[in-house]
Amino acid sequence: MVQKKSKLKKIIIPIIAAVFIGFFAVIGLKTAGQFKNVSLNRGVDTNIAPTPKPEIKIKRAYVVAAYLANEKDDITKEELSALAKDGKLIATDNDKEDVARILKSEFQTTSPSVSQIKLTKDQLAILRLESLNPAFKVLTVDKKSVWEDDGYSLVAEVTKKGQEQSFDKSKLIKMTSVGDVILGRTVYKKMVDKGFLSPFENVANRLADADLTFGNLETPLSDAIKPPTEGMSFLVPKKAIEGILASGFDVLALANNHSTNFGEKTFKDTLDLLEENKIEYVGGGRSEVDAKSYKTINVKGKKFAFLNTNSIVGDLAAKGDSAGVWHINLEPWGKIDQKQVDELLEKLREAKKEADFAVVMVHWSKEYTHDPNNEMKNLAHQLIDNGADLIVGTHPHWTQGIEVYKDKFIAYSLGNFVFDQDWSKETKQGLIMDTIFYKDKLLNVSLAPVLIEDFHKPRILDKKEGKVIMDAVWESSKKISKEF
Numbered sequence: 001m002v003q004k005k006s007k008l009k010k011i012i013i014p015i016i017a018a019v020f021i022g023f024f025a026v027i028g029l030k031t032a033g034q035f036k037n038v039s040l041n042r043g044v045d046t047n048i049a050p051t052p053k054p055e056i057k058i059k060r061a062y063v064v065a066a067y068l069a070n071e072k073d074d075i076t077k078e079e080l081s082a083l084a085k086d087g088k089l090i091a092t093d094n095d096k097e098d099v100a101r102i103l104k105s106e107f108q109t110t111s112p113s114v115s116q117i118k119l120t121k122d123q124l125a126i127l128r129l130e131s132l133n134p135a136f137k138v139l140t141v142d143k144k145s146v147w148e149d150d151g152y153s154l155v156a157e158v159t160k161k162g163q164e165q166s167f168d169k170s171k172l173i174k175m176t177s178v179g180d181v182i183l184g185r186t187v188y189k190k191m192v193d194k195g196f197l198s199p200f201e202n203v204a205n206r207l208a209d210a211d212l213t214f215g216n217l218e219t220p221l222s223d224a225i226k227p228p229t230e231g232m233s234f235l236v237p238k239k240a241i242e243g244i245l246a247s248g249f250d251v252l253a254l255a256n257n258h259s260t261n262f263g264e265k266t267f268k269d270t271l272d273l274l275e276e277n278k279i280e281y282v283g284g285g286r287s288e289v290d291a292k293s294y295k296t297i298n299v300k301g302k303k304f305a306f307l308n309t310n311s312i313v314g315d316l317a318a319k320g321d322s323a324g325v326w327h328i329n330l331e332p333w334g335k336i337d338q339k340q341v342d343e344l345l346e347k348l349r350e351a352k353k354e355a356d357f358a359v360v361m362v363h364w365s366k367e368y369t370h371d372p373n374n375e376m377k378n379l380a381h382q383l384i385d386n387g388a389d390l391i392v393g394t395h396p397h398w399t400q401g402i403e404v405y406k407d408k409f410i411a412y413s414l415g416n417f418v419f420d421q422d423w424s425k426e427t428k429q430g431l432i433m434d435t436i437f438y439k440d441k442l443l444n445v446s447l448a449p450v451l452i453e454d455f456h457k458p459r460i461l462d463k464k465e466g467k468v469i470m471d472a473v474w475e476s477s478k479k480i481s482k483e484f
């Protein structure tokens with residue numbers, strides 16, 4: 001009997017438990033459903049939607065972009081409206097509505113993206129400023145520059161959700177670079193006669209106006225010996241720094257074949273003088289480690305790293321604890337040493353980890369030619385592949401062509417800037433290069449031709465006078481890149 005009751009309990013208890021569980025499950029589901037219905041009826045959604053991003057008003061700046069070698073410098077807003085209406089002005093699909101409002105004209109010709117816009121010599125595009133790259137020349141509009149002038153008219157006010165920031169002209173960074181500055185020999189005699197500011201009188205304000213000014217100083221400054229007035233070794237007294245200071249140079253490259261012409265003593269005097277005047281130098285130093293170090297400068301919240309090396313014979317290469325410059329072997333001055341190149345690339349990668357932008361000046365090339373050799377082009381590409389944003393070439397004493405590679409810029413030679421080589425037209429010619437950086441991009445590069453007069457004094461040329469110099473640059477560029 002006891003066994004039967006025990007068996008009966010074992011059967012009945014699970015059945016009762018199952019009934020109770022089922023009952024309460026049904027009640028629970030109904031209650032949940034009622035609660036959900038009540039919540040929805042009261043305007044409360046248990047599936048909480050993300051908080052919508054607020055709408056903000058921002059300003060977008062647009063620029064008129066042209067083929068780099070286009071000779072046009074300015075256009076009116078009225079002309080732009082007519083071109084847009086006639087389908088002769090290109091914009092991207094995303095920007096056509098903004099541009100149509102700015103120009104008060106229907107837009108006929110668009111492109112899916114900036115990367116697909118390939119301008120011919122006479123075509124124009126209107127692009128959002130942030131989408132620019134150095135492959136485009138930027139025109140002024142009604143004589144006003146987006147980089148410099150208040151009242152620039154190609155600005156759209158839009159209401160936008162998201163993280164896009166308003167265009168802020170105060171965050172544009174302008175860097176100006178020049179080529180060979182050789183103050184010795186006849187230039188020195190002119191300074192003694194006309195004053196130590198004389199070589200820079202025509203250009204000092206123009207250079208000092210930039211946020212950063214960079215050049216190749218190819219003369220030691222020392223009072224240790226009497227300055228020579230002839231020959232191929234250069235030196236000037238310390239007083240010659242007056243023109244450099246007036247021009248606002250922030251960084252000077254020393255890796256070249258003349259900065260160490262008179263040995264360690266006068267070279268160290270130069271380093272001391274630059275340090276006393278708070279001018280950064282690169283490519284040279286009191287030791288090998290110092291000479292091969294990059295230097296950084298902060299401008300408007302962005303960090304620029306500068307590197308510099310020389311391939312021309314006749315320098316004093318820094319070794320161990322001995323002062324000198326950073327030397328690498330390149331054709332035609334020596335057989336390329338890949339270990340030296342790899343060291344340069346490694347130092348560049350290190351610099352780019354620390355900096356927003358990396359600028360490399362290389363003293364290279366045979367003299368008196370407009371055309372860079374293949375080894376120079378290969379090295380320039382390697383430098384960009386390893387983090388360089390801008391390559392500045394010096395030494396040939398002639399200007400050379402330019403190249404845009406992976407949206408970065410290569411100026412193979414800026415030519416002479418201050419030098420006494422009055423014996424040919426090419427050696428009296430040079431370029432001032434302006435580069436515009438904004439946020440995390442190199443946006444634009446422009447070149448201004450100069451002519452060295454009276455054996456020592458560069459003058460910025462107008463369009464007509466400078467055409468012969470720019471024509472030589474574009475002709476050389478055609479041999480370098482298919483873009484031209």
